[in-house]
Amino acid sequence: MKSMKKLGFGLLMLLIVAAFLALWIALPWQGIAALAVILVLWMALTRRGRQTWQVTRVGLATVTQRLGSSSVVVVGIAGVVGVLVAMLAMSDGFAETLRSTGNDRTAIVLRGGSQAELNSILDRDSANVVMQAPGVKKDAQGKPIASGELVVVANLPRKGDPNSDSNVPIRGVSDDVWTLRDQVKIVEGRKFRPGLGEIIVGKGAKAQFDGIDVGKTLRLAGQTWTVVGVFESHDALESELWADTQSVASAYRRGSSVQSVTVMLDSPAAFDTFKANLVADPRLKVDVSTTQDYFSKQSEGLTKVLRAVGITVGVIMAIGAIFGALNTMFAAIQARAREIATLRAIGFRGVPVVVSVMLETMMLALLGGLIGAGVVWLVFNGYTTSTLGANFSQVVFRFHVSGELLWTGIKWALAIGFIGGLFPALRAARVPVTTALREL
């Protein structure tokens, strides 16, 4: 009978924990703020609440005596939150860099089934058909605003490692590109002049790869190019080197073909007409997407993997941290067993005891979460790195530790604290007073 009761109690606890986790994940910050306010009000206004506050204060005052074991909870949770936030910041930073590269005012056209610009090819005639299609915005002279582009890959050494080879994308662009991609600004030097073997480099590329400062020359496809400027765009384009399409085409013997055509649309709504027209055209077999879709899609795979890895590692570490917290808190209530029993003997009820132990754990957890998230924010926010992107070439991106991510980290910390505190708290409240008083 007794074991049945114990089993039932265990199952009930498991259910409570599961329900709590489900609720907790779904709860927005307003909900949690409301909970905190209710808790404070309860502690300030009701008799039970004031009792709880008193017990909690005693617990917190004795934390200094248990500094070693309490710091285990803090550091353990800081580790979980740190790793989780760092991985998610990497994944978010990569996704954001690519997403912000595109927008819904411009569309990109590739040969059907190409998936990435590097695989695509469009001959001059097809490119012209695309540029003349309805839905493309015209400039003051009535010319369509469009850029026929080529992307080729060159080998450049990584900074500090002269023997390494990285695939760096070189994009051939037409004059209209400055209108089409108005986020691109020259921050050093000047724009390239077509036909003179001049090239400009993205800020991200310049930071990662060697030998592409303004004034330097580099050899690509057997020709010499001079770097005349540096541009900034705060997106994936910054990983690239730009020159005019004709020069790139002649250097890489591409004739008059291009790989992609990017056009400015009359309005975001014109995309459907634009696409329908090109798809229906029997002369063409092309894939049409807004630049936003095109670039977002490129980040999908890696972003998913990074998120999955981050969360898996986070969950496994969290399990470790929960057991660490359980250990510490069991020890803590053990040390205070007589004191807690005394409180209960003189009339304090179970609720204040349970809540106070849990509050103590969650405060330690909160501290750990803040430390973990804070360290990651200090060290990794804006940290620049690069990886292989869809064009078989390097995409430079920054870690982005957003407020939302920090909040996710804190939420994890509090959840770990809740579970780690719940069981010791219940033990403290359930041990018969007489047994507890006789202990030690």
Added chain:
Amino acid sequence: MKYMHLIWAALFRRKSRTFLTLVSILAAFLLFGMLDATRAAFDSGDSVIGVDRLITTSRYSIIQSLPASLQTRMEAIPGVKSVGYANWFGGIYQDPKNFVLSFAVSDNYLDIYREMELPADQRKAFETTRTGAVVGEALAKRFGWKVGDKIPLQSTIFPQRNGDKTWPFDIVGIYTPAKGAANGTDQQFFFHHKYFEDANAFHSVGTTVGWYVVKLTSADKADSVAKAIDALSANSDHETKTQTEQAFNASFAKQLGDIGLIVSAIMGAVFFTLILLTGNTMAQAVRERTNELAVLKTIGFSSQSVLGMVLAEGVLLLVLGGVLGLAAAGVVVPIVTTMSGGALNLPPIGASTWILGLVLMVVIGALVGALPAIRAMRLNIVDALAGR
């Protein structure tokens, strides 16, 4: 060893606490096993099989092809046994998500890559079938392909002359990678370069190849041969870069990002937490047993054996949890590989992971046991028994 039952009893003195600690250690080593597998998946650099092979690519860019005429000139260089070549195909099967590592290869390619073991009759069938393809064991399993199947593969790059982007292939052979072959060897798809050239809309017959593979007569000729090959095309518009297969793979893996660094950073965080956690538990356990330890010393146990017992307790705790954790990783890793649908190809937990893991267990165990053990050793019997 004669104190084993004493150590064991001390370890399980408080069952729930030991259990909680064990689970934390288990979690840490489960993570260790999985991350080490991930690292190994990206690190194919230390395979001894490819030491006598060189890869020749364009100096300027991985997308530039090389003239086919180089082959005979390369073969004439002393130290070169044979020269094969390959071209990237960029194949997908049915859905863009099903990417297939596919290559158009020269006839002697499979002789150069001996670690892909193909039955003699299938090898013969490959030679005589124009549209024949040889695929790796794992790839065949992934899509349920069998010898004799006709399958369509789409190229993201090359259409056929008739404009069709779907290329038909006959699976004529399934190879198994030899022991020690690089991870991922069994995920590849090979077919005739001749078929590729004949049917390709963008490629004229006998003009260019993607890259060359050079088999050396012996591995120590690598440097001189590489220099001689690059000298063939120096100052032309198709300069080459020749490096050992290891160097080529390593530089490619590096481009994906510094996997090793990320993995070690996570491992560092995990083990730091672990040491703290277990160390705290051990200290607590020993503090509680002060009395018992004093009794042990009273009845004649030397200080050294008390030290040894407490240290052993720490190591035992770590080894128990760690072995369970690595075993769990051994179960989880193949599941992750299956679930990812071939996207992530984690090798099983190997002997090197186990050895490294065991070393870590013993070191961490000794580390967390050290402080409490020293305290136990220095214990003054009279003070301890008096409860001072």
